[in-house]
Amino acid sequence: EVQLVESGGGLVQPGRSLRLSCTASGFTFGDYAMSWVRQAPGKGLEWVGFIRSKAYGGTTEYAASVKGRFTISRDDSKSIAYLQMNSLKTEDTAVYYCTRDSSSNYYYYMDVWGKGTTVTVSS
Amino acid sequence: DIQMTQSPSSLSASVGDRVTITCRASQSISSYLNWYQQKPGKAPKLLIYAASSLQSGVPSRFSGSGSGTDFTLTISSLQPEDFATYYCQQSYSTQITFGQGTRLEIK
Numbered sequence: 308e309v310q311l312v313e314s315g316g317g318l319v320q321p322g323r324s325l326r327l328s329c330t331a332s333g334f335t336f337g338d339y340a341m342s343w344v345r346q347a348p349g350k351g352l353e354w355v356g357f358i359r360s361k362a363y364g365g366t367t368e369y370a371a372s373v374k375g376r377f378t379i380s381r382d383d384s385k386s387i388a389y390l391q392m393n394s395l396k397t398e399d400t401a402v403y404y405c406t407r408d409s410s411s412n413y414y415y416y417m418d419v420w421g422k423g424t425t426v427t428v429s430s
Numbered sequence: 431d432i433q434m435t436q437s438p439s440s441l442s443a444s445v446g447d448r449v450t451i452t453c454r455a456s457q458s459i460s461s462y463l464n465w466y467q468q469k470p471g472k473a474p475k476l477l478i479y480a481a482s483s484l485q486s487g488v489p490s491r492f493s494g495s496g497s498g499t500d501f502t503l504t505i506s507s508l509q510p511e512d513f514a515t516y517y518c519q520q521s522y523s524t525q526i527t528f529g530q531g532t533r534l535e536i537k
Contacts (some may be wrong), residue, residue, distance in 0.1 A: 404473055
């Protein structure tokens with residue numbers, strides 16, 4: 308079964324750091340780009356960033372709201388994607404989803420989602 | 431960034447109704463448009479990709495159309511399990527953006 312499981316969420320004080328993990332199973336992890344998407348309480352979906360597969364350089368892109376504070380990385384040997392979050396702000400409070408990014412004829416879409424992990428930034 | 435605007439923001443409909451949700455991009459995005467369904471407390475689920483391609487396992491009552499800046503998601507005959515929030519998302523730019531969502535409620 309294709310599956311993504313996020314972990315590492317919790318309560319953290321403003322200005323501190325947290326690292327989320329996304330453990331994949333049921334597919335060849337290294338073949339896919341991976342994204343992080345978040346959802347603040349009662350709000351819509353916000354893309355956080357993604358990491359390309361090694362075949363496409365393993366490079367990253369980030370939303371302006373997190374650029375310079377968040378870093379996405381991957382360990383293909385362990386089938387895990389990470390979201391390192393530094394200098395956290397109260398507005399980073401959200402459920403964080405990990406997604407698998409698939410493509411068809413260069414059209415990209417998020418076809419597998421984890422259940423999410425909750426991050427609460429509060430003093 | 432490309433702005434995605436959905437309309438309406440909320441919609442009340444009855445089982446069996448035909449429903450259309452619209453998504454407009456602030457610039458042309460060709461067919462780089464995806465649709466997702468989200469139920470309360472659950473992760474989003476991919477319905478349509480590349481504007482009109484039905485994701486495997488999604489019922490055929492869901493369909494998507496459009497290109498350029500204007501797109502629609504149509505549910506041909508609403509079923510009880512379709513009451514949820516729907517999001518469009520563009521993948522034309524590396525700065526991915528979602529619409530604000532359309533909440534579909536039971537009338």
